[in-house]
Amino acid sequence: MLIKINLKNSDELVLVDDTVYEYLLSDPYLAKIRFVENLRKHSSGCAVFQKTWKTADNSYKTETIYLHKLVAEKFLAHQRNDEKNLVGAKNGEKLDCQLDNLVWRSRAAASRQRRTSSRIGYTGVYQENNRYRAVISIDKKSVHLGMYDTAEEAAQAYNAKSRELYGEEGKQNKI
Numbered sequence: 001m002l003i004k005i006n007l008k009n010s011d012e013l014v015l016v017d018d019t020v021y022e023y024l025l026s027d028p029y030l031a032k033i034r035f036v037e038n039l040r041k042h043s044s045g046c047a048v049f050q051k052t053w054k055t056a057d058n059s060y061k062t063e064t065i066y067l068h069k070l071v072a073e074k075f076l077a078h079q080r081n082d083e084k085n086l087v088g089a090k091n092g093e094k095l096d097c098q099l100d101n102l103v104w105r106s107r108a109a110a111s112r113q114r115r116t117s118s119r120i121g122y123t124g125v126y127q128e129n130n131r132y133r134a135v136i137s138i139d140k141k142s143v144h145l146g147m148y149d150t151a152e153e154a155a156q157a158y159n160a161k162s163r164e165l166y167g168e169e170g171k172q173n174k175i
Contacts (some may be wrong), residue, residue: 002098010041015096020071039067046094068094072102080104105169120151122173124158127151134158138165 003021004013016024024036035049042048047067052060072080072087076099084104085143089096120126124145126133132154134145146163155173162170 004038006037006038008040012095014039014047014067015098016067017099017101018073020075020097021100023074028160030151033063034042037064042066044094047097068097068102070100071097071099072083075099076102076104114150122151122155122158123171124162125151125154125173134161136165137160 001018003016003018004018006013006023021036022172024030026033030036033049033051038049039047039052040050049065049067050062052062055061066087068087068089072139077135081104081157086104086107088105090101090103093101094166120132124135126135128147131169134148134149134157135142136145136153136158137143145157146154148157152175159170159172162172164170
C-alpha cells in the first residue's frame with residue numbers, strides 16, 4: 001500500500017511503501033529522533049532528515065540521513081555491489097521512495113540520469129541557426145549524431161543512440 005508523508009518545508013509529498021513506513025515508525029532510533037515528522041525537502045530535491053546536536057564538549061555535530069539511501073540500504077542491500085553503489089529513482093522523481101522505484105546505480109549511470117540543464121530542454125540537443133544538432137558522449141568524447149529540423153527529432157536520435165549504447169541505464173529525453 002502507498003503511504004504519503006508530508007515534508008516540513010514543502011507542500012510536496014514523499015511516497016513510500018507501507019512496509020517502509022512501518023519500519024520508519026518502529027525503528028527505535030528513528031522513532032527517538034522523530035525521523036518521519038522531521039523530513040524535509042533538500043536543495044537536491046530528495047527527502048532528508050537533518051539535525052544539529054550539541055555534543056558533550058560543547059561542539060556541534062550535524063546528522064544527515066537521506067530517505068532514499070536509508071530505504072535502499074535497509075531493503076535493497078542485496079542489489080548493491082562495488083560498481084553499483086549510488087541510489088537513484090527509476091522514474092527520476094526523487095521524492096518517490098517506493099521500493100520498486102529505487103535502484104542501485106554506478107556513478108556513470110547516475111550521471112547519465114541527471115536532469116538536463118539545456119536551454120532547449122533535451123539532453124544532447126543544441127540549436128545551430130534554424131536546425132538542431134544531436135550529440136552524445138562516448139568515452140568522454142562528443143559524437144555528432146546528425147542535424148535535424150526540430151528539437152524533438154534530434155532528441156529522438158539521441159534517445160535511440162543512448163538506448164543502443166547504455167540499454168536501460170541510458171538517459172532518455174521525455175518528448
